[in-house]
Amino acid sequence: MKTIFSSLFLAAGANAIITRWAPCCFHLSASGAVTGTVGQLDDGQNRVNGPLSPAEYCIADGAITDANGRGCILTPPTSQWQCDTGATPTSGFSVACDGTVAYNGGTTFYECQTGDNGEANIYLTPGGTNCGEITLKADGCGSCPPPPPPPPTTCPTNLNGNYEFPHLIIPIDSSNPNSAAGTSYFGEVSSTISSIFNFDIPASDSGKTCSLIFLFPLQSQLTTSSFTFSGNGAIDFSLLSGVATVSTSYANAPSVETDYGSITVAPGNxxxxxTFACPAGEAVSFELKAVGDTCLNYFQDYNPSPIGVYITTC
Structure with missing residues (x-):
C-alpha cells in the first residue's frame, strides 16, 4: 500500500508534545459524531465503536505506530488512517497537553460507517459513507504545564519597587469653602480640612496593577519630615471623579467617584x-478626610522613612 509522505510537524509551545528521544504510548478515544474507544482489526484498520478492544499506539518524532510495530499511515486517496506492516508511518501527528491528537495542527478527523457491528473507520477527510466529525484523545503523553501564578492581589506597601509620588497636593477647607489654598507640601486632615493628592500614571504602566498606599512611620524613623497627630486616627480615602488643580477649593472640588472607606491609622504602620488596574496615561485624584476627631499634619516625603500617600505598581 502506497505511503503518504508529509513534512515533519514541529508543535510549538506547551500545547503539543513531540517525543523525540523515546516513544510515548497511549490508547485513543473518539468524541463527536460517535463516542467510544479506538480498536483495531487484525489487518491494522483503526475503528471506533463496536466490540473491538482498545488498541495501543506509540508516538515518536510526530509519527505513530501500533503495538505490533506497524506504521500508521493516511492511505491515498481516501485518507483512511490505518496501520500497515512495513509501512513508514505518516509524520505530522502531535498530542497536546490535554491529550488531543492533531495532524499538522488540525484536530478534526472523520468517522465513516462500515456497516460492521456499528464500527466506523477513521479518516482525515470524509472519504467513506455516512461520515461525521470527531476528535481523538490520547490517555497518555499529555502533560499540561502548571498554570501561571495568579497576579498579585496587592502591590507592596513600601517604596522598595516601582512607585508614584503625588505631583500636586491641594488642601481644601470646609470652613472657607471658596478659598483655593493652592499647592502644598503637606498632607493635612482635620474636622474642616481635607487634602487632595494628584498622581500622573505613566503610559508604561499599562496592564499593570496599582495599589494606593499610606505610609505612617514612627516619628523616630523620620530624618527629613515630621508630623503632628491626635484623635481616633480614622481617615476616609476616596477616588475623585475629576482631577484637582491649583484653583480647586472645597466648593468646586470634584465629587467622590469611589469611596474606599475609612482606615484607622497609627504611627509605625x-x-x-x-488595589486597581493602573489608569495608564491618566491623571487621578484621591482625597483624604478626617473621620471623627482625627487631626494629622505631616510633610509628604519619600526620604527614609517615607511618609504619606503613594501608588505602588506591580
Missing part, C-alpha cells in the same frame, strides 16, 4: 488602601 503601612496601609494598602485600594
Amino acid at each position: 503601612s496601609y494598602n488602601v485600594a
Whole structure:
C-alpha cells in the first residue's frame, strides 16, 4: 500500500508534545459524531465503536505506530488512517497537553460507517459513507504545564519597587469653602480640612496593577519630615471623579467617584488602601478626610522613612 509522505510537524509551545528521544504510548478515544474507544482489526484498520478492544499506539518524532510495530499511515486517496506492516508511518501527528491528537495542527478527523457491528473507520477527510466529525484523545503523553501564578492581589506597601509620588497636593477647607489654598507640601486632615493628592500614571504602566498606599512611620524613623497627630486616627480615602488643580477649593472640588472607606491609622504602620488596574496615561485624584476627631499634619516625603500617600505598581 502506497505511503503518504508529509513534512515533519514541529508543535510549538506547551500545547503539543513531540517525543523525540523515546516513544510515548497511549490508547485513543473518539468524541463527536460517535463516542467510544479506538480498536483495531487484525489487518491494522483503526475503528471506533463496536466490540473491538482498545488498541495501543506509540508516538515518536510526530509519527505513530501500533503495538505490533506497524506504521500508521493516511492511505491515498481516501485518507483512511490505518496501520500497515512495513509501512513508514505518516509524520505530522502531535498530542497536546490535554491529550488531543492533531495532524499538522488540525484536530478534526472523520468517522465513516462500515456497516460492521456499528464500527466506523477513521479518516482525515470524509472519504467513506455516512461520515461525521470527531476528535481523538490520547490517555497518555499529555502533560499540561502548571498554570501561571495568579497576579498579585496587592502591590507592596513600601517604596522598595516601582512607585508614584503625588505631583500636586491641594488642601481644601470646609470652613472657607471658596478659598483655593493652592499647592502644598503637606498632607493635612482635620474636622474642616481635607487634602487632595494628584498622581500622573505613566503610559508604561499599562496592564499593570496599582495599589494606593499610606505610609505612617514612627516619628523616630523620620530624618527629613515630621508630623503632628491626635484623635481616633480614622481617615476616609476616596477616588475623585475629576482631577484637582491649583484653583480647586472645597466648593468646586470634584465629587467622590469611589469611596474606599475609612482606615484607622497609627504611627509605625503601612496601609494598602485600594488595589486597581493602573489608569495608564491618566491623571487621578484621591482625597483624604478626617473621620471623627482625627487631626494629622505631616510633610509628604519619600526620604527614609517615607511618609504619606503613594501608588505602588506591580
